[in-house]
Structure formats: structure tokens, C-alpha cells
Amino acid sequence: MTSRREFLKVTGTAGTGLVLGMHLEAKPRPGEATKVAFRPNAFLAIRPDGTAQITVPKVEMGQGVRTALPLALAEELDLDWSRVEVVNANPGPDFKGMQTGGSTSVSGTWDSLRKAGAAAREMLKAAAAAQWNVAADQCRTEKGFVLGPGGKKLGYGALVEAAARLPVPKDVPLKKPADYRLLGKRTPRFDGPAIVTGKTIFGLDVRRPGQRFAAVLRCPVPGGKPRTWDEARAKAVRGVKAVVQVPTGIAVIAESTWAAFKGREALAATATWDEGAARDFSSAGLEVKMRAALTGPADDARREGDAAKALAAAAKVLEAEYSFPYQAHATVEPMNTTALVGADGAEMWVGSQSANRAQERAAAAIGFKPEQMKVNVPLIGGGFGRRLGTDFSTEAAQVAKAAGGGPVQVVWDREDDFRHDLFHPATLHRLRAGFDGSGALTAWTHRIAGPAVLRSWTGGQKAPSQASVESNGAYDIPYAIPSIAVDFAEVEAPTPLGWWRGIEIVPNVFARECFLDEVAHALGKDPLRFRLDLLGDRGTVKFGRETADIRRLKKVLEVAAAKAGWGRKLPAGHGLGLACHAYDGRTYAAEVAEVSVVKGRLRIHKVTCAVDCGLVVNPVGLEAQVEGGIAFGLSALFSQITWEKGRTVQTGFHDFPVLRLADMPAIETHVVSSAESPSGMGEPPVPLAIPAVLNAVFAATGKRIRKVPLDGGLI
């Protein structure tokens, strides 16, 4: 007999730290004590009425995990999808790996969820078989029922009590894809009905009894501290209840959000600042340092053959510099957290992509152990990596502690969000390609200079993997070139950094795929044919810490090109451009953009995307990720964060243009079917959008653009 502990251990996923079931017995949740009869693991509860509750071990921020992950469990358990209720996990012993990022939610939990569903299925079958006095293998399951010989039929609800007394089986065989009823079908988003009626609760919508609202006055220069201020001015604003100091600034606590904002505005007029070490930082100054770093020392990310020697011996060398700016996440829901701090424990409601970290850090900041801090994760109004940060949740815990009393919701406004983002940093890129006398590409070098995002994740330390992380998308250039040298030269900047949808792959693949296009044109070759030839007849190739199947990459490239009509005659002023990438060697994607440039104005008509992400859990969700990923990537073609006197120049959507409906191209998604395990789809479409579009601009105009952002869409 297998204990629950063993079952839960074997279904844990070591790679992502998802460890389940330290609590051996099914512990009822508040309000469920009498309703739940069968809770064989941390993911699942089936009630006597046959409804099932599935707990999602990752957080929903629009990428569809509250639909995709429950589907995996429901498939193995043959649940009636219309009778499934989805709830969010709380970080703690049952859910230690809630971190949601890197396009890993499906791949990282897929096996655990399916195994959990399959084991529950066998227990329900065994319970029915015992009742009917038949063998379990004479029973099967279908849409919430166990079916037995002679037309016997029992709903799961009727079996929960008996099933709960059975041992949890080990190594239950999983379904074959051919038998899937839910996976691979078009399943609408679980939260759709609640979203369209305004019933969904995002972080900012949390309302607790006695709740107050707070806004924090922070130094506009990150890292700066308040020197003097007059709190009486804030307290004179109607509705303001208290003014407290916290490490990030001065918090104004009020009866309403508006009163908190007004109180803070009054306070701001009185504040003087010690702007700190970053006060002279500027984008122009950083650019000088980055340019110098293009020729100085650097850390190797990939070195194959002797690129320096090959370049020296080359008959011809092509060289170009590419530039990508700072970017903001600009989630539409600004940062916020509601926190309640008592004498012995605390509670937070926070839309965190990193709920375990948020719990640990907020607890530590107010002198509690993590288990004294309950964390609830409401829906998230856009993450894109911003909410992997714990700055805003820790700050809210500190505000609530300093304020004393009941719950406090700390609300950031749009300017806070832009001034105190955890930014994606700027980079400069210098690429060189060498050719021999016959025109064959013999050398490829790619130097990246800029701040290191990884340090934001390692407490400021330089990790051994820094060069490969910062050159992701560059070091794993998939083309067969005899000599390749990719390196990263770190340039320090006093700006808060963080992961951003598409991470370093966005600038690196932009530079790589555009420069490759330059090389193809310099050789007079078709960019598609040139890429296919360079990919060659290879199978699985290893680049440093990852491997990629070149055949899968070639296939998506061929499909995207064919579907986009590569090589067809285009209207005057139009051009097609393409880009492809094997994302961490897991998801293969290619995009073809069709653009026109009329009187200098760029119009992006269509992006055709082909992807191979292994088995598709939910095609409608996959298409949404492609559409959203391309929109996010294209937005970055027009936006930037710049710095003057240590602060961001941009403070809102008015000066940080985010793609709008009128500018959104048509998107066509083609899935290249594959029997591989599912991989991620959140990030892979993002990095291809810019190079596909800029390569199309070259095809349309002959003008090569090497600097992002474009100025107002003008070429």
C-alpha cells in the first residue's frame, strides 16, 4: 500500500520545485469541512455532489493556466469539464513552486497533474468495482461517471466516500493521446464569463473588512531616500488617516484610493530627497559606456572554432551595430498588494508571479516566519515578468505593519509603475560576419554590451551562467557556421532590473536575425533559402546548456514561409521578412511579417507564425499566446524608457506607446504538430516580431534599421 506521502512525492516535479503533499491527510479548507469527501492530493477535491475542485499550482496572468493546467488533470480523470471549479493555490508546504515565468507552467506541471488525475481515476474505479463486486479492469470512466459491466453506472460524487478510504495507487498508466477527450480541443478560457461581467477579482479588487488604502511617496530616482517632508500637509487632506515611513518612502494611508493619492500629492510638494548614487545616471552616459564595452573585455558565452582568425583571413567582413533600449512592463493593472499584519501572523493578497518568494520576503521584512504569512493570489492584470519581483508586496507588508490596525491596500499609480519598474535594460550589439573567397560564411561574432538582468535575481552576485543568460538567443544561434564567438560585456547601471516577457532573447534575436538577413542580402541570397541552407541537414544540436532539434526549427520556418506566400509577387511598397528561433531548445517558432512603407509610414499588415511546442493542450489558448506575444514584441518596436538625472523620462502610456488596436496586424497561427511533451508558448512568439518586421522593411524599402525604437512609426 502506498501512502499519500509517497504518491505525492512521486508526482512532484523536481525540476520546477513543485513538491506536493507535506500534509498527508486531506485537510479541509475553510468552509469546506463537510463538503469535501475525496481529496487524494493537493490538486484535487471531489465533492459528494460530483463537482470537482482543481487547485492550480501556477498563477494566472492571462496566459491561460487556469484553463490549461486543470485540463491536464481533468483529462486523466475523465471529469465533466462543466462541473469543474478552478481555484488558485496558496504558497506553502503543498505548493512550493508557484513561480510562474520562463514559459514553463505547462511543461513543469504537466506530468504531476496528469498523474494526480490518473491515480484518482483508478481509485474511483476501484471503489465502484468493489461496490458492484466486479474487477476494476471491467470498469471505465467517462465524463464524471464510472461505467461497469451490464450498464452499471455511478457518478463520481456517489463514490467519493469509498474512494477516500482506498490507498493511492502508484505508477498508474496515463492515457494515450489518441484517447484524449479534452486535451487538444478548443476549450474557452475558464474565467471568460466572470471577466465579461466584471466579477473577476484582481489584486486591486480585493476588499476586506475595515480596509484602508495607501499610496507611497517614493524618490523619483530609484534608491533615493526622503530627507524632509511635512506630513501635516497630507493629513490636512480629507480622508487621510495616517502617514508612516517605510524603507521605500513615505506612505499615506486613507479611507479611499483617491484620498491616498491626494494626500500623497500634498506631501510630495513638501518633500526633499537624497537622490543617492544614481542621481546623475542618464541613457546618454550609459550608451558611451556600452559602446566602449563593445571592444573591451567580455565573458564568453560560446566559442566554436577560431572566429578571430577566420575574420582575419576572410575575403570580406560585414559588420553592424544594433541597439535596443530599456523597456517597461507596463501591465495595465498597476502594482498593488493588500496586507493585514497582526501580532502573531499576517496575510497578503497579491498578484504575484512568485508567490513563495513574496511570502518569504514579506514575512522576513516584518519579522515573521513564512508560515506566519498567508498569501492569497488573486487574478493578475498582466505580469510579463514584472510580478516576479517582490518589491511591491514587501513594501505593502511594511506599510501595513507601520500603519497598524486593519488591512491596507497599497496602490501604485501609473507614474509609480513607470518610475519604479524592474526594467529590461538597454543593450548594444556588434556583429561581424566573415566570408571566404567563394562567398561562404566562415565566421560569426556577436558582442553584447549592457547591464546584466541576472544580477537582479541573484542578490547582485555575478552568476557563472551570466554570459549565457544575457546572450540567450545569441549564443544559441542555430545556424551551422564554422566559427562562432558570442560574448557578453557587462556594463553597470544603477537601475532596478527584472525579467521581461521574452527576456534577453528579444534584443539578441533582433540583432541576430536582422544581421543574418544583412548577410543573406550581401551574398545576393534569398533570406529563407539562406537560413534553410545554414540550418543544414542536422538533427539534435547542443549549444552550451541546451539542445535543439534543427529539423523542428526548419519545419516551422518552411511552414511559416509557405503559409505567408514567401516569394509571391507583392503590391508596390510591400515587403516580407522572416525570423526564426528555437526558444531554449524547447519551442520552435518562425514568423513572417508583411509590411508596407508609404511616405515613410510603416504599416504592419500581417504576421504569419508557425510553432512547434509539442503536444498542444488547448489550441485556442495557444493562438492567444501567439497573438499576445506578437503584440508585445511589436510594441517594443515603438517604445522605450530613457533616463535623465537618474529618473525615467517616461511616466505613462502617453509617452510610452503601447500597441493599440488600430496598429495590430492580422495574425495567422499554424501549429506544426508534434508528439513531444508540451513546452511553453508565453515567450517564444515575442522575440521574432521585431526582426521579422524590420527584415520586411528592408525588403520593402532597401533601408536597414538597426536601432529600436522607431520614431513614431516613421522609417
Next chain:
Amino acid sequence: MPSYQLTVNGRIRTVDADADTPLLWVLRDTLGLTGTKFGCGQGVCGSCTVHLDGQAVKSCQTSVKEAAGHAVMTVEGLSKDGSHPVQKAWIAEDVAQCGYCQPGMIMTAAALLKRKAHPTDADIDDAFADHVCRCGTYPRIRKAVKRAAGGVK
């Protein structure tokens, strides 16, 4: 504190608030109607869109004083059960991703279709010019508006 009377989703509500308080915060913090979202407070993201006498307005740029005496409709008042044609079209096209900006989008779509039963692409572009969806649901918004076209009375 001054007192204002407004009709919200068909109910007469009296609220005490400073005259310059944006309608957004009256809805969210005073009346507990959190379906209307705060995105920018600068009138450029559209998340806070509600109807004022049937017209789509940004509730972060409309003061409670301006709204007083008028009929305000929020996403919660569009239908009791999600049966408004725009809501149904939104579900049919599976528009939402994170969903945060969607109530504002839906209110703009409902006002547009009431004004013009069969909008052109250019009409749709114009109507949503002040809306931001960072998840990139735009292609589906366009499809959903077209699906709901003709159905809004």
C-alpha cells in the same frame, strides 16, 4: 463633505465625496463596484470606461460632480447574467487573456454598437483608440465587435 446623487446601474445612489473625486473611485471604493478598472488615471488606457447617459466615458476623467444627476452604467449593469450581445460575443471569440482591460473594452464596444449597429473597421479603430490591452487581444476584440454587430438595441 458635499453629497451627490447619481443613478448607477438603475439604482439611485447618494455618495459623500469631494467634488473633484473621479467617478472611478466613487464606483470602486465607495460603491464597491470593482468591475470598472484603474489602469492609468490619465485618460489614456480606457480600463475605466463606463457609460454616462449611454455614452462611453472614462470614469477616471469624470468627476463625481459631473456625473451627478446622470445615469451611470458599469460592466456590472450591462446584463444580469452576461447575456448582453457584446458579452456573448466576447465569450464566443474567447477574447480575454488576463481580462483586466476587458470591462472597459466591453463598455466601449456596447456604446459603439448602440451608436452604430454595423461599424466599419475604421469605426472600430477610432472607438478603441484610447484603449490599451497589453496582452494583445486586439484581433479578437475586432472579431467580437463584428460578431455582436446588429445585436445591440
